[in-house]
Amino acid sequence: MARDMMTRCQVKRKYKIDGAKEWRWCEVAVTEVREGEDIRCLHCHGNVRVHRQKIETGPQDHVEHKSRDESKSCQGGHSFEGTHRQSAKPVA
Numbered sequence: 001m002a003r004d005m006m007t008r009c010q011v012k013r014k015y016k017i018d019g020a021k022e023w024r025w026c027e028v029a030v031t032e033v034r035e036g037e038d039i040r041c042l043h044c045h046g047n048v049r050v051h052r053q054k055i056e057t058g059p060q061d062h063v064e065h066k067s068r069d070e071s072k073s074c075q076g077g078h079s080f081e082g083t084h085r086q087s088a089k090p091v092a
């Protein structure tokens with residue numbers, strides 16, 4: 001059974017904290033991801049790819065795991081098999 005699409009992800013952005021700039025992961029809607037930004041899966045921190053909505057009636061903007069194995073072991077994954085694991089190669 002197809003699972004819900006991942007319409008949110010984490011993106012790495014620069015924040016100013018106490019005057020110092022710092023890179024931080026934050027959760028955003030995939031529609032808010034800008035070209036060239038580093039992204040990762042919200043759940044397992046694995047590598048994901050953005051799929052943009054192409055036609056009005058098509059799937060909305062979402063991300064999918066690049067790795068098939070991660071898709072099976074991530075609770076947000078398309079092919080999730082029931083046991084969640086964090087990515088073995090998390091995007092840092």
Ligand SMILES: [Zn+2]
Binds near residue numbers: 045065
């Ligand atoms: Zn994941």
